[in-house]
Amino acid sequence: xxxxxxxxxxxxxxxxxxxxxxxxxxxxxxxxxxxxxxxxxxxxxxxxxxxxxxxxxxxxxxxxxxxxxxxxxxxxxxxxxxxxxxxxxxxxxxxxxxxxxxxxxxxxxxxxxxxxxxxxxxxxxxxxxxxxxxxxxxxxxxxxxxxxxxxxxxxxxxxxxxxxxxxxxxxxxxxxxxxxxxxxxxxxxxxxxxxxxxxxxxxxxxxxxxxxxxxxxxxxxxxxxxxxxxxxxxxxxxxxxxxxxxxxxxxxxxxxxxxxxxxxxxxxxxxxxxxxxxxxxxxxxxxxxxxxxxxxxxxxxxxxxxxxxxxxxxxxxxxxxxxxxxxxxxxx
Numbered sequence: 001x002x003x004x005x006x007x008x009x010x011x012x013x014x015x016x017x018x019x020x021x022x023x024x025x026x027x028x029x030x031x032x033x034x035x036x037x038x039x040x041x042x043x044x045x046x047x048x049x050x051x052x053x054x055x056x057x058x059x060x061x062x063x064x065x066x067x068x069x070x071x072x073x074x075x076x077x078x079x080x081x082x083x084x085x086x087x088x089x090x091x092x093x094x095x096x097x098x099x100x101x102x103x104x105x106x107x108x109x110x111x112x113x114x115x116x117x118x119x120x121x122x123x124x125x126x127x128x129x130x131x132x133x134x135x136x137x138x139x140x141x142x143x144x145x146x147x148x149x150x151x152x153x154x155x156x157x158x159x160x161x162x163x164x165x166x167x168x169x170x171x172x173x174x175x176x177x178x179x180x181x182x183x184x185x186x187x188x189x190x191x192x193x194x195x196x197x198x199x200x201x202x203x204x205x206x207x208x209x210x211x212x213x214x215x216x217x218x219x220x221x222x223x224x225x226x227x228x229x230x231x232x233x234x235x236x237x238x239x240x241x242x243x244x245x246x247x248x249x250x251x252x253x254x255x256x257x258x259x260x261x262x263x264x265x266x267x268x269x270x271x272x273x274x275x276x277x278x279x280x281x282x283x284x285x286x287x288x289x290x291x292x293x294x295x296x297x298x299x300x301x302x303x304x305x306x307x308x309x310x311x312x313x314x315x316x317x318x319x320x321x322x323x324x325x326x327x328x329x330x331x332x
Contacts, residue, residue, distance in 0.1 A: 058249025
């Protein structure tokens with residue numbers, strides 16, 4: 001309790017002493033200055049979903065509030081969030097690893113401060129009868145994916161590279177976010193999607209599928225929390241606070257997924273009416289991608305591999321200084 005009061009008073013003093021950062025505002029409590037919270041808008045790049053359970057758990061268990069924070073969830077596009085954080089109009093967002101390097105290549109001072117996913121969450125899925133069980137089996141195949149952008153595209157290209165292939169050796173079909181339907185109706189021979197989503201949905205509909213995990217072939221920097229260089233320099237305690245709360249929620253979700261599922265019902269519309277077995281399987285498979293000996297820690301090799309992939313694709317023209325792109329200094 002004393003720690004909580006100290007943090008709240010500290011944040012209050014900071015707000016009095018200086019201007020409130022862009023994207024961060026003071027949320028009124030019951031009138032007491034000690035109960036005022038710093039409100040932080042947090043873009044997450046997708047619709048409300050059980051895969052965001054750790055953030056919901058951090059809210060429901062009061063971890064953000066204990067750090068003097070109130071989180072305003074935002075589900076706008078990932079690229080929009082990166083631009084806003086880079087321009088210091090927002091302080092934080094959750095994005096995939098490739099977005100960090102692509103943003104820095106454009107001069108946006110993005111810094112990745114906490115890894116959420118330890119394994120890259122993308123996979124290629126195909127019906128068993130196609131016989132696609134390794135990246136080499138993709139040669140000559142028609143592969144559906146949302147488009148030539150984002151994590152699914154980067155993950156697919158990484159798999160192709162691992163087999164000595166490129167996108168000229170396959171047919172890439174931009175199908176939007178309709179991977180399940182496209183594969184079920186044989187519009188394509190394989191799809192690229194999220195390992196915790198499309199395979200679960202297809203199996204729930206009765207299809208036997210093979211899954212090729214990107215993480216089984218290459219270790220890439222994945223989804224995590226970003227901020228910008230200005231916030232790192234001027235408000236490192238704010239970064240430590242939000243990182244601490246997020247990682248506590250992550251640890252609780254890994255330890256008690258059933259409780260996390262119940263907490264998520266307050267944040268994910270219609271989750272109570274959804275197929276519980278399917279949704280819990282999505283959560284369970286997501287948890288396998290989050291686990292680590294040290295939650296939040298980002299590995300140098302993962303970033304080197306990501307940069308190499310982006311250079312091969314041609315999305316990066318030259319190598320970047322990776323030491324400026326990510327840091328582990330805010331991990332508890």
